[in-house]
Amino acid sequence: MSLPTLSLALLDAIEEPALVVEEERVAAANPPALAILGEKIVGRDIRFVLRHPDALELILDGAGGECELNALGGHERPWTLTVRPLPESTQLVRLIDRSAAAAAERMRVDFVANASHELRTPLTSMIGYAETLAEEVPIDDELRARFGTMIHGEARRMLRIIEDLMSLSRIEADRFVPPADRLALDEVARVAVDNGRALAGERGCSLRxxxxxxxxxxxxxxxxxxxxxxxxxxxxxxxxxxxxxxVTIGTAIEDGRAVLRIIDQGEGIAPDYLSRITERFYRVDAARSRDSGGTGLGLSIAKHIAERHLARLEIRSTVGVGTEVTVAFPLVRA
Structure with missing residues (x-):
């Protein structure tokens, strides 16, 4: 059967791979289907085009339905195949790429696992110290005070993680709501410099x-x-x-954008890690991060805030030299 021009145009308008099957042969296919399944599939028996048994069973049955496929056409991606009966013994077969949904699900599972681990670790320590203090055995004042300090420190760590998780949730909830206020980036930077002086003093670090x-x-x-x-x-x-x-904190207008730049003189970050450091709970050095009071969420929060403000966040680092973080915001008319 020769498909009408309008039918072919509608088939080509479908963004995902789609083809029309007539009496077990491919009558037509749109460009995405040709790219996935091969340029010469039109006119071929469907059994030589789709070799997945579940897909063939669904198509040859003729009743319609859907099934899940993997590694279709050499592409290691999950797909949903849907079959819809059409008039004159034809069927519309569509392939829906589920990569994004699968990736989102993996991220959700990883996030829950990481959050559980980050909260369980200090909680386990607190329980251990508390059980020791609760035992009816003599404990000298120095040890009691040390355990109390440990419990307090771990509780503060849990609180910081929970606060960052709540903050991240609020930021993500507002990500499609554009900020309405007009402000100067340099005003924000000046407050941040004042806020950072206490931590810099503890670390013997100078702020410029x-x-x-x-x-x-x-x-x-x-x-x-x-x-x-x-x-x-x-x-x-x-x-x-x-x-x-x-550590140098600077702001300026560059290439028509308001730019925040923060430069340190630390050990730097190896290239293999740079692409992942804005992921939630990802740490280049987990032990050092926890010892320094970090929650593993700071850069992820920064990334989401930058995205909400339509800003570009770039991180450049050289091992042995240091790291430079740049956030460039679009200017608006005053």
Whole structure:
């Protein structure tokens, strides 16, 4: 059967791979289907085009339905195949790529597992110390005080993780709501410098600012301060040695954008890790991150805030030299 021109046009308008099967032969296929299944499938027996037994059973039965496929046409991706009966013994076969949904599900599972681990670790320590204190055996005052300090520290760590998780949830809930306020990025940076001085003093790190007017931008002051605070804290924690180092915080107008730039002089990050450091709970050095008070969510929060503000976040790092984080925001008319 020769398909009408309108039918062929409608088939080509379908974005996912689709083909029409007539009496067990491929009568027509759109470009995405040709790309996945082969350029010369039209006119061939469907059994030589789709070799998956579940797919063939569904098509040859003629009643319609759907099934799940994997590794179709050499592509290691999950697919849903749907079959819909059409007039004159024909069927519309569509292939829906489920890669994005599968990736989202993996991210959800990984996130739950990571969050559970991050919360369980300090909780386990707290239970152990509390059980020891609760035992009816003599404990000297020094040991009791040390255990109390440990419990307090682990509880504070859990609280920071929970606060960051709640913050991340709020940011994601607002990600499609554009910020309505007009503000200057340099004002945010000045507050962040003041906020970072205490941590810098603890780490023996000096803060240097090169803050110039940078605005106006459309922004949420609270979220932008959180982004800047997180980046400054990261730079201080990982960019300064035990008793030395410098972190530079700067703002400026560059190429028509308001730019925030934070530079440290730390150990740097190897290229293999750079693409993953904004993932939730991902740490290059997990032990060092926990010891420094990090939750593993700071950069993920910064990334989501940047995305909400239509900003570009770039991280460049050289091992042995340091790391530079740049966030470029679009300017708006005053």
């Amino acid at each position: 600012s090169t803050i110039y007017p940078a605005g106006p931008i459309a922004g949420d002051f609270g979220q932008l301060l959180q982004l800047t605070d997180n980046l400054v804290a990261n730079a201080i924690r990982y960019g300064c040695g035990p008793d030395s180092g410098q």
